[in-house]
Amino acid sequence: MSEFPEGEHPLSSEEDALAIMTGGVPMGRWKEGQLFDGISPTPGLMSAANWFPKTESLGPDEMRIIFMGTSPMIRPGQANTSVFVQLGNGENFIFDLGEGSIGNYIAGGFALNELDKVFITHLHVDHFASLPYLYMFGGWSGRWHNPLQIYGPSGRTTEDGTNHMVEGMKQMCHWHRDAFSVFPVGQAWDLDVHEFDFRDNGGIIYDKDGVTVRHWERSHAKDGASGYRLDWNGLSVVWTGDGRPNRNDVEWAKGCDVYITETQASLMAISSGVAGVPPVVGRYTVDTHHTPGYAAGYMASLIEPRLLMTTHMAFDPYQNDETVVEIREHWKGPFHLGAPDGIVVNVTRDDIWVREGILPDYPNNRSPQQDFSSGQFVIPAPGTKREDIQNPGIRETEVDPAEYYPQGYHPDLLMEWPVDGEFVMSVEDMPPQLRQTMGENWRFREAYKEEMKRRSVDDSDK
Numbered sequence: 001m002s003e004f005p006e007g008e009h010p011l012s013s014e015e016d017a018l019a020i021m022t023g024g025v026p027m028g029r030w031k032e033g034q035l036f037d038g039i040s041p042t043p044g045l046m047s048a049a050n051w052f053p054k055t056e057s058l059g060p061d062e063m064r065i066i067f068m069g070t071s072p073m074i075r076p077g078q079a080n081t082s083v084f085v086q087l088g089n090g091e092n093f094i095f096d097l098g099e100g101s102i103g104n105y106i107a108g109g110f111a112l113n114e115l116d117k118v119f120i121t122h123l124h125v126d127h128f129a130s131l132p133y134l135y136m137f138g139g140w141s142g143r144w145h146n147p148l149q150i151y152g153p154s155g156r157t158t159e160d161g162t163n164h165m166v167e168g169m170k171q172m173c174h175w176h177r178d179a180f181s182v183f184p185v186g187q188a189w190d191l192d193v194h195e196f197d198f199r200d201n202g203g204i205i206y207d208k209d210g211v212t213v214r215h216w217e218r219s220h221a222k223d224g225a226s227g228y229r230l231d232w233n234g235l236s237v238v239w240t241g242d243g244r245p246n247r248n249d250v251e252w253a254k255g256c257d258v259y260i261t262e263t264q265a266s267l268m269a270i271s272s273g274v275a276g277v278p279p280v281v282g283r284y285t286v287d288t289h290h291t292p293g294y295a296a297g298y299m300a301s302l303i304e305p306r307l308l309m310t311t312h313m314a315f316d317p318y319q320n321d322e323t324v325v326e327i328r329e330h331w332k333g334p335f336h337l338g339a340p341d342g343i344v345v346n347v348t349r350d351d352i353w354v355r356e357g358i359l360p361d362y363p364n365n366r367s368p369q370q371d372f373s374s375g376q377f378v379i380p381a382p383g384t385k386r387e388d389i390q391n392p393g394i395r396e397t398e399v400d401p402a403e404y405y406p407q408g409y410h411p412d413l414l415m416e417w418p419v420d421g422e423f424v425m426s427v428e429d430m431p432p433q434l435r436q437t438m439g440e441n442w443r444f445r446e447a448y449k450e451e452m453k454r455r456s457v458d459d460s461d462k
């Protein structure tokens with residue numbers, strides 16, 4: 001028989017507890033090997049190695065950056081460039097939206113209608129080509145009450161500016177927009193374009209809820225390329241977009257938390273053999289448009305961020321080590337590749353941690369996120385009917401559903417939108433599943449506001 005009653009073993013000494021619990025690793029201080037102070041997991045991560053979509057919410061003072069597209073050369077593991085920034089207050093910001101990147105947003109569990117602010121660094125298609133998809137399908141999937149907001153630079157002429165590109169996109173999407181007008185529309189087809197003077201270095205183009213975004217001019221072979229810096233709550237991230245390293249970067253990116261620059265390894269001859277690009281084209285492209293690895297490290301040594309990241313690069317074994325060596329020529333501080341797609345960075349004032357995001361190949365769309373502040377769920381009326389946009393003759397050629405549905409099975413077909421005009425329902429009366437899934441972001445934002453109120457009460461108590 002045990003000397004002690006069940007569950008009442010005598011406690012070990014503090015010295016023994018420390019030896020067992022830390023095992024030689026000082027708890028709370030993760031500086032090991034070549035890691036740096038402050039490079040450690042933020043509280044609240046489910047896994048220190050991987051980010052799994054829809055499993056973590058951000059702390060109220062936390063920023064998360066996800067690389068949704070990482071290369072100028074599109075391929076299945078690397079869509080064209082896009083940097084997604086989420087803030088602990090529930091807001092999100094897209095910086096560039098290259099071809100294919102929108103698939104990674106869906107894989108990341110983000111609803112198309114919650115992606116409503118896009119900042120474009122410049123008008124090379126590898127930085128904006130997913131925009132028509134977001135415009136059309138974001139509208140279809142619930143962006144009924146908030147127009148898409150697009151920020152981008154002016155150019156040498158009116159035709160070179162973001163406004164002109166968006167006008168062209170609207171023309172390109174004319175048929176699609178009219179076709180999708182048989183669905184609820186509201187503000188789905190509205191676009192607010194915020195074109196700024198690309199020469200206005202340091203100009204603030206977004207200033208709301210404590211978030212500012214400023215821009216500056218970059219050298220990318222043609223006027224109109226810009227870099228961006230977002231500041232919020234004492235945290236900042238810079239995405240340079242494409243370009244040659246220039247003095248403006250040092251001035252406006254100085255001291256940021258996460259400095260993300262594009263880069264190209266200096267492997268022109270080998271790369272041309274691997275990627276099939278003639279060496280003269282590769283060399284000329286980099287030397288007139290881009291940032292060599294050596295320059296990326298050099299710029300970081302002047303800017304002194306808490307973390308340097310490089311993206312807009314081929315993520316290939318033969319290049320990655322070369323990139324690191326080139327970066328290390330001048331930059332001895334924290335560095336991580338911003339590639340391949342799905343790299344996730346959590347940032348607080350104390351910690352920065354980089355993980356691999358696990359993006360599924362066959363994700364489902366997230367439910368459209370609605371703002372339930374008014375207590376009502378509102379679906380606008382469709383803009384048009386099939387009869388308005390289709391020759392009746394072709395509808396008459398449709399095969400009678402009774403021919404293909406099996407005997408005894410005949411669903412109620414919804415051949416016309418079932419409601420005339422706007423549909424309005426009290427949120428309380430919604431089926432719980434819809435109320436839950438459509439209100440996730442809204443509830444997150446409300447919780448943030450509560451937390452801020454609580455803090456201000458705490459402060460006034462002091």
Ligand SMILES: [Zn+2]
Pocket residue numbers: 072081124126127242312
């Ligand atoms: Zn590019």
Ligand SMILES: [Zn+2]
Pocket residue numbers: 122124220242
């Ligand atoms: Zn470019």
